[in-house]
Amino acid sequence: MMKQFLTINDLPDLNQAVNQGLELKKDPYKFESVGTHKTLGMLFFNPSLRTRLSTQKAAQHLGVKTMVMNFSNEAWALEFEDGTEMSGLRSEHIREAAAVVSQYCDVVAIRAFASLSDKEKDEQELVLKSFIKYASIPVINMESATAHPLQALADAITIKEFNTKKRPKIVLTWAPHPKALPHAVGNSFSRMVQLLDADFVIAQPKGYELNPEITGNTPCVYDQKEALEGADFVYAKNWCSYSQYGKILRTDKEWMLTQEKMKLTQQAKFMHCLPIRRNIVATDEVLNSPNALVIQQANNRTFAAQVVLKTILENG
Amino acid sequence: MMKQFLTINDLPDLNQAVNQGLELKKDPYKFESVGTHKTLGMLFFNPSLRTRLSTQKAAQHLGVKTMVMNFSNEAWALEFEDGTEMSGLRSEHIREAAAVVSQYCDVVAIRAFASLSDKEKDEQELVLKSFIKYASIPVINMESATAHPLQALADAITIKEFNTKKRPKIVLTWAPHPKALPHAVGNSFSRMVQLLDADFVIAQPKGYELNPEITGNTPCVYDQKEALEGADFVYAKNWCSYSQYGKILRTDKEWMLTQEKMKLTQQAKFMHCLPIRRNIVATDEVLNSPNALVIQQANNRTFAAQVVLKTILENG
Amino acid sequence: MMKQFLTINDLPDLNQAVNQGLELKKDPYKFESVGTHKTLGMLFFNPSLRTRLSTQKAAQHLGVKTMVMNFSNEAWALEFEDGTEMSGLRSEHIREAAAVVSQYCDVVAIRAFASLSDKEKDEQELVLKSFIKYASIPVINMESATAHPLQALADAITIKEFNTKKRPKIVLTWAPHPKALPHAVGNSFSRMVQLLDADFVIAQPKGYELNPEITGNTPCVYDQKEALEGADFVYAKNWCSYSQYGKILRTDKEWMLTQEKMKLTQQAKFMHCLPIRRNIVATDEVLNSPNALVIQQANNRTFAAQVVLKTILENG
Numbered sequence: 001m002m003k004q005f006l007t008i009n010d011l012p013d014l015n016q017a018v019n020q021g022l023e024l025k026k027d028p029y030k031f032e033s034v035g036t037h038k039t040l041g042m043l044f045f046n047p048s049l050r051t052r053l054s055t056q057k058a059a060q061h062l063g064v065k066t067m068v069m070n071f072s073n074e075a076w077a078l079e080f081e082d083g084t085e086m087s088g089l090r091s092e093h094i095r096e097a098a099a100v101v102s103q104y105c106d107v108v109a110i111r112a113f114a115s116l117s118d119k120e121k122d123e124q125e126l127v128l129k130s131f132i133k134y135a136s137i138p139v140i141n142m143e144s145a146t147a148h149p150l151q152a153l154a155d156a157i158t159i160k161e162f163n164t165k166k167r168p169k170i171v172l173t174w175a176p177h178p179k180a181l182p183h184a185v186g187n188s189f190s191r192m193v194q195l196l197d198a199d200f201v202i203a204q205p206k207g208y209e210l211n212p213e214i215t216g217n218t219p220c221v222y223d224q225k226e227a228l229e230g231a232d233f234v235y236a237k238n239w240c241s242y243s244q245y246g247k248i249l250r251t252d253k254e255w256m257l258t259q260e261k262m263k264l265t266q267q268a269k270f271m272h273c274l275p276i277r278r279n280i281v282a283t284d285e286v287l288n289s290p291n292a293l294v295i296q297q298a299n300n301r302t303f304a305a306q307v308v309l310k311t312i313l314e315n316g
Numbered sequence: 317m318m319k320q321f322l323t324i325n326d327l328p329d330l331n332q333a334v335n336q337g338l339e340l341k342k343d344p345y346k347f348e349s350v351g352t353h354k355t356l357g358m359l360f361f362n363p364s365l366r367t368r369l370s371t372q373k374a375a376q377h378l379g380v381k382t383m384v385m386n387f388s389n390e391a392w393a394l395e396f397e398d399g400t401e402m403s404g405l406r407s408e409h410i411r412e413a414a415a416v417v418s419q420y421c422d423v424v425a426i427r428a429f430a431s432l433s434d435k436e437k438d439e440q441e442l443v444l445k446s447f448i449k450y451a452s453i454p455v456i457n458m459e460s461a462t463a464h465p466l467q468a469l470a471d472a473i474t475i476k477e478f479n480t481k482k483r484p485k486i487v488l489t490w491a492p493h494p495k496a497l498p499h500a501v502g503n504s505f506s507r508m509v510q511l512l513d514a515d516f517v518i519a520q521p522k523g524y525e526l527n528p529e530i531t532g533n534t535p536c537v538y539d540q541k542e543a544l545e546g547a548d549f550v551y552a553k554n555w556c557s558y559s560q561y562g563k564i565l566r567t568d569k570e571w572m573l574t575q576e577k578m579k580l581t582q583q584a585k586f587m588h589c590l591p592i593r594r595n596i597v598a599t600d601e602v603l604n605s606p607n608a609l610v611i612q613q614a615n616n617r618t619f620a621a622q623v624v625l626k627t628i629l630e631n632g
Numbered sequence: 633m634m635k636q637f638l639t640i641n642d643l644p645d646l647n648q649a650v651n652q653g654l655e656l657k658k659d660p661y662k663f664e665s666v667g668t669h670k671t672l673g674m675l676f677f678n679p680s681l682r683t684r685l686s687t688q689k690a691a692q693h694l695g696v697k698t699m700v701m702n703f704s705n706e707a708w709a710l711e712f713e714d715g716t717e718m719s720g721l722r723s724e725h726i727r728e729a730a731a732v733v734s735q736y737c738d739v740v741a742i743r744a745f746a747s748l749s750d751k752e753k754d755e756q757e758l759v760l761k762s763f764i765k766y767a768s769i770p771v772i773n774m775e776s777a778t779a780h781p782l783q784a785l786a787d788a789i790t791i792k793e794f795n796t797k798k799r800p801k802i803v804l805t806w807a808p809h810p811k812a813l814p815h816a817v818g819n820s821f822s823r824m825v826q827l828l829d830a831d832f833v834i835a836q837p838k839g840y841e842l843n844p845e846i847t848g849n850t851p852c853v854y855d856q857k858e859a860l861e862g863a864d865f866v867y868a869k870n871w872c873s874y875s876q877y878g879k880i881l882r883t884d885k886e887w888m889l890t891q892e893k894m895k896l897t898q899q900a901k902f903m904h905c906l907p908i909r910r911n912i913v914a915t916d917e918v919l920n921s922p923n924a925l926v927i928q929q930a931n932n933r934t935f936a937a938q939v940v941l942k943t944i945l946e947n948g
Binding site: 355357381385389390391392395398399400401402403404409412413415416417419420421 | 661679681682684685686688689810906907908909910911912927931
């Protein structure tokens with residue numbers, strides 16, 4: 001019984017989910033009657049392209065109706081704190097909003113990014129956890145402060161599609177970016193690969209180590225080139241500092257992914273969740289190479305969402 | 317024949333509509349073929365959560381397709397005055413906009429709040445009335461300057477569901493709020509209760525009396541506690557001054573609904589249209605009590621919209 | 633095989649398309665199964681009322697699902713230049729965005745207006761052409777920098793419906809407007825009428841001549857009244873200067889369309905793409921006259937979009 005999908009660990013079995021995703025990809029409309037008379041609410045507190053469209057497409061495949069809302073400009077500003085006097089700008093409390101949405105929808109999916117200013121609140125996952133607390137329907141995470149599990153499941157499906165080794169070497173490497181970005185994708189990818197039979201290494205500059213509670217026993221090295229050696233999959237992603245929460249510690253290009261660096265690998269596949277800044281995170285050459293899987297990853301977002309939605313609806 | 321739903325008085329028979337709503341609630345998809353090849357246009361000039369989602373859900377229940385537009389940021393600014401030289405910021409006249417939308421939709425639903433700055437214009441219901449004038453299809457009010465009849469119908473359904481008396485005492489009480497709010501909900505609730513067999517009292521501070529043309533013979537008292545005594549239903553709602561149009565006359569908490577005040581009632585059910593400011597309009601204790609019906613009211617919005625849409629489509 | 637609809641000249645045969653539009657208008661849902669399991673992505677970089685609703689309606693008629701996105705506030709800012717270091721405000725490159733959208737949709741329709749500041753870039757049709765370059769699905773122009781072919785096809789359908797002559801006189805006349813407007817509608821109407829058997833004249837003040845590569849052999853005169861004499865159809869439209877690109881050269885009302893000027897015609901039908909500024913572009917009297925076809929043109933937008941979408945889907 002999956003009543004929420006907050007992190008990749010909410011899946012009862014990652015391998016089974018990956019196989020389901022690959023089956024659905026072969027025949028996307030096979031379960032079109034699963035969603036008859038079901039409605040998915042999609043609530044956005046932040047921008048979205050892939051997540052918005054792929055989740056809608058997944059719902060269409062399953063015959064589920066969608067209702068999309070951009071909270072930032074279409075609805076009321078929400079209050080998440082309990083017990084406050086609501087005399088400020090926030091007109092509606094999450095208690096009511098979540099309970100109300102629960103009556104119009106069968107499942108609700110929510111996107112609410114990290115603030116990157118208040119580590120404690122971000123780690124409490126205030127928005128997502130409040131919806132779970134006060135909603136009476138299952139909640140799907142479409143990227144929260146600390147996790148992006150639909151992306152991680154799509155990444156797992158993509159790795160399964162392209163992997164040729166019994167135990168591939170998978171590298172998650174930090175890469176440069178002009179803006180402070182959240183840790184959600186890095187976190188979820190780390191959690192996911194830890195569930196695979198893989199040789200997993202994370203490379204990042206000093207000060208950019210991810211939350212050690214999430215990376216666990218995964219080796220976290222400071223030498224990108226050493227990490228890339230012999231890699232089968234290279235996942236590039238920027239995130240801001242976790243220890244100096246929200247800070248950008250360096251702006252140089254030393255960690256940008258180049259074809260020269262990719263030569264250190266075993267003709268590794270290059271992965272990124274998108275959107276990606278070209279010639280900042282990775283060069284045009286890397287992204288235009290046949291080894292880049294970024295478009296396939298985006299395609300698999302549909303089937304990842306479809307697995308999650310189908311599992312939830314069949315449980316219900 | 318219902319060709320427009322501007323106020324609750326446009327319903328041919330309130331009791332019948334309430335009963336239809338309760339029937340639809342038992343079997344929401346019973347009339348799913350009523351809306352085949354029909355399209356509802358939903359035009360928003362203001363934010364919306366419940367109205368947006370419940371009206372879409374009602375349409376889904378009836379098999380009606382919806383097209384949602386946020387006029388404020390997705391379309392052209394509209395001119396509502398006749399005969400003007402349109403040399404300013406408004407690119408499109410309501411004459412064209414309404415006639416054009418009439419060709420893409422079978423029914424149009426519109427949300428356009430009061431300005432609260434120009435009483436005369438607000439009372440003319442310029443936006444809604446202009447759409448009615450120039451559209452060739454039925455128009456549904458999703459909250460206009462002076463009325464919110466979908467809310468009032470949902471409230472009537474909720475009262476019917478929870479009422480145990482032959483002639484219940486129903487109290488509409490003004491409550492505090494930091495912002496100047498419209499009279500639409502108070503007006504429509506007043507009009508609706510006047511159609512019920514009920515002992516109806518409105519309580520408000522001096523200067524906050526609603527439009528006497530709408531409250532009619534309903535006793536309007538200045539003593540909230542006196543009004544609450546023996547009540548079966550307490551409907552709390554803020555509105556700004558009507559006589560000193562758009563003004564906030566007091567900011568104290570004396571009129572906030574508390575559990576202590578609710579003890580004066582006959583274990584009254586507590587109602588509010590939402591969104592509600594907790595610990596300003598009513599305390600957490602009141603809202604978290606099993607006597608609070610606010611979530612049920614929001615649920616009944618779907619069936620209120622469904623009754624209205626079904627009645628209009630069947631007439632067509 | 634129509635894989636893109638960028639200008640009216642992408643239609644294999646205008647007359648056939650017009651006839652198809654008129655057939656679809658008689659029985660809009662006749663081909664409702666054409667779109668089963670097909671999805672149209674609609675991407676807006678600019679406001680839209682008619683285009684948004686009529687294209688959605690066309691999709692509904694064909695059983696095609698739509699996914700609508702407002703790029704300006706719902707997604708990431710896009711980079712269209714190749715080879716740049718993406719260190720600025722633009723988070724995603726069109727290469728990825730177009731390839732990704734191609735996986736969620738079967739057809740994509742795009743609205744991206746002219747900048748009116750950079751003639752060269754506008755004429756390159758950077759946004760539309762970049763989508764075509766990097767997308768793997770057909771692209772429909774919902775108004776680009778230099779063309780609005782869905783409007784032109786709807787105009788052709790409307791002319792066919794109302795024409796009573798073997799060879800009608802059709803006049804496209806520039807009209808005043810307080811803002812600098814693009815040439816897209818003027819261009820597409822000119823291209824379209826050149827494909828008809830008609831006596832076609834364009835009238836505009838000095839300095840407002842359209843791109844001569846588009847107007848070709850069409851007489852372009854400076855005397856509006858001379859042009860209007862004997863006209864059967866008068867299409868009014870403002871555009872900014874093409875030679876002094878983006879400039880407004882005059883703000884007087886001499887070129888406004890009035891009933892008096894319309895008396896010079898053969899009881900001509902009055903056409904405009906909407907939105908129209910009343911008493912600036914044309915007087916109330918002209919727009920309220922039974923000879924005004926502006927609402928019928930808007931209605932035919934649905935069938936124009938339906939012809940284009942159906943042709944593309946049947947080719948696929």
